[in-house]
Amino acid sequence: MSQTTSLAPTRHRASLWSLLLANRLATLGLIILLLVLITELAAPVMPLQDPDATNLLQRLLPPMSPNHLLGTDPLGRDLLSRLIWGTRVSLVVGISATLMAALFGTFIGLVAGYAGGRTDSVLMRLIDMLMAFPYILLALVIVAVLGPSLINALYAIAVVNIPFFARNIRGLTIGLRQRDFIHAARLSGKNHFQILLTEVLPNVLPVIVITMSTTVGWMILETAGLSFLGLGAQPPAADLGSMLGQGRAQMFSAPHVSLVPGIMIFLLVMSFNLLGDGIRDMLDPRMKSGVQLRASEMTDVNRPAIPAARFANDAVLEVVDLEVDFRSGTRRQAAVKGISFSVRAGECLGLIGESGSGKSVTALSIMGLVASPPGEVSGGAVYVSGEEMLSLTPSQLQQRRGTRVAYIFQDPLTTLHPQISIGQQVIEAVQAHQPLSRRQAEIKARALLDSVGIPDAGKRFTAYPHQLSGGQRQRVGIAMALANDPDIIIADEPTTALDVTVQAHILALLQQLRRERGLTLLFITHDFGVIAQICDRVAVMRQGEIVETGDTQQVLNAPQHEYTHRLIASVPKLGQGRSFLQHVARLYMPNNTAEKSL
Ligand code: ADP
Ligand code: MG
Numbered sequence: 001m002s003q004t005t006s007l008a009p010t011r012h013r014a015s016l017w018s019l020l021l022a023n024r025l026a027t028l029g030l031i032i033l034l035l036v037l038i039t040e041l042a043a044p045v046m047p048l049q050d051p052d053a054t055n056l057l058q059r060l061l062p063p064m065s066p067n068h069l070l071g072t073d074p075l076g077r078d079l080l081s082r083l084i085w086g087t088r089v090s091l092v093v094g095i096s097a098t099l100m101a102a103l104f105g106t107f108i109g110l111v112a113g114y115a116g117g118r119t120d121s122v123l124m125r126l127i128d129m130l131m132a133f134p135y136i137l138l139a140l141v142i143v144a145v146l147g148p149s150l151i152n153a154l155y156a157i158a159v160v161n162i163p164f165f166a167r168n169i170r171g172l173t174i175g176l177r178q179r180d181f182i183h184a185a186r187l188s189g190k191n192h193f194q195i196l197l198t199e200v201l202p203n204v205l206p207v208i209v210i211t212m213s214t215t216v217g218w219m220i221l222e223t224a225g226l227s228f229l230g231l232g233a234q235p236p237a238a239d240l241g242s243m244l245g246q247g248r249a250q251m252f253s254a255p256h257v258s259l260v261p262g263i264m265i266f267l268l269v270m271s272f273n274l275l276g277d278g279i280r281d282m283l284d285p286r287m288k289s290g291v292q293l294r295a296s297e298m299t300d301v302n303r304p305a306i307p308a309a310r311f312a313n314d315a316v317l318e319v320v321d322l323e324v325d326f327r328s329g330t331r332r333q334a335a336v337k338g339i340s341f342s343v344r345a346g347e348c349l350g351l352i353g354e355s356g357s358g359k360s361v362t363a364l365s366i367m368g369l370v371a372s373p374p375g376e377v378s379g380g381a382v383y384v385s386g387e388e389m390l391s392l393t394p395s396q397l398q399q400r401r402g403t404r405v406a407y408i409f410q411d412p413l414t415t416l417h418p419q420i421s422i423g424q425q426v427i428e429a430v431q432a433h434q435p436l437s438r439r440q441a442e443i444k445a446r447a448l449l450d451s452v453g454i455p456d457a458g459k460r461f462t463a464y465p466h467q468l469s470g471g472q473r474q475r476v477g478i479a480m481a482l483a484n485d486p487d488i489i490i491a492d493e494p495t496t497a498l499d500v501t502v503q504a505h506i507l508a509l510l511q512q513l514r515r516e517r518g519l520t521l522l523f524i525t526h527d528f529g530v531i532a533q534i535c536d537r538v539a540v541m542r543q544g545e546i547v548e549t550g551d552t553q554q555v556l557n558a559p560q561h562e563y564t565h566r567l568i569a570s571v572p573k574l575g576q577g578r579s580f581l582q583h584v585a586r587l588y589m590p591n592n593t594a595e596k597s598l
Contacts (some may be wrong), residue, residue, distance in 0.1 A: 023281060025278075026274050026282075031269075043559060062254070063256050074254075087240060088241040090239045104166075108127065108170075113169065139153075176203055227565075228242065303378060311381045314345055315489075318383040323337060324370060367397065384405055409493075423449070423461035472504055488522060511533075
């Protein structure tokens, strides 16, 4: 049985760090950058030769020469020393340009987005003008006007990157401006400047950080480009780009002169980008496991062995020792911890437990529908009519969904397509698995809608989900589940979103369908009242384990487990509310006032 290898860290910060470190590539980027940074900070105290001291007797020495670890350039200058000092310049320029672009871009974006109207139009047209020119051409023009020097290259690079920040931040600010907390801040008397600074800015900060981390590598590359063309660092000073430019003439006779700065540029840009991607994933809660996630077609299955079916052979559904985990970075949390149950043909099994006990995860695992990552089946087996579901290929499993096992979910408004009429949706459900013509499918769909008791089913055929009541929508959900005559229907809290009378109608419908069609049902709920009405047997689930199973009446009359007791006790009974309130009042108020106040 699997267990929780480590519990969620108590500090948010610690978990963010572990997320970043769980992303191997981002960690690699971080390590390279840290090494470079330490070297650059230590440069002044390192026993390096003068990077600008020429010595024509020692021109173009190859790497590993005595005194010159990386060799020398055409003027006999030490390449190691030039590399370290040059990298320092490139880093400072790249990072300063990023900060400048971020500062001005954010300012423009905030003002344009917040002020709206004419201010917005004017600022955005200016930004558009910047964006209208090809990027590097614009930088070239700016440097040509200002004159070639490193500081002018820095300005040019910063200016051409302002639009990226400005556009991003403006879009976000427009969205934030409408939010209630901004209105509340205005009502509390804050002026526009304070609102921008204390309400809007903190909310766009993560995006600024992400944009910066992904653009800084780019900026280093652009600065190098300008220097390579001779528009940046001027001799004898060097940055990586100008070193690359100087090595150009000796590309074939002494390739190390250009390879040394080239490799450094590559390492820096790659590390910044990897780290930037890592930071973006880390700050995005949907990417909690630290890597790009896209759910696969079926839940990952990674189990040591496939246990054999062990119940009676009239079982339609058998779940044997099922274990399901959720991974998050290096952490692994068990949601379902080795549960077994079976449902016989024509039977209704109730799966009951409080919220978070693992009922939905169990239900979804049966058809491999738990999202992977982060979910993973780490043990056990699922047999439907004798066939093991989790060893099927995704496309085989896809075939079984809807025909062998169908689902009814809690909220039909979110499971029905809002822009397709209900009739069409039922037709699609029918045609997904049956080779019927449109005409035949429509006849079947009408019959289905009729059988689930939609009043005026004929006329309602072209209605859209929003035109139906909650109960009617759930009836459509049931019709779609019935569409392909599945062996078993799994209903996951189908009545929780409905009010009590509608719930009673839906339960009556399910009862009726069971009688007429001999439906086999796995019914999930947190409410013993519902179980008592519809289920033959019940399995009580708690924290990923089944603590008690038995006939419904038997469990209701003589619950064995203390948790079952509490679940049964939590069903409200008519007329008991007042005595409960009196009990509470006695606990918390002085005697005489308690009775009066009720
Ligand atoms: P319920 O019994 O209310 O249906 P669930 O089966 O949905 O409960 O959830 C069981 C446990 O699995 C919960 O502790 C929940 O936090 C966890 N869980 C569910 N889905 C995910 C997910 N996508 N990522 C991480 N944990 C999840
Ligand atoms: Mg649930």
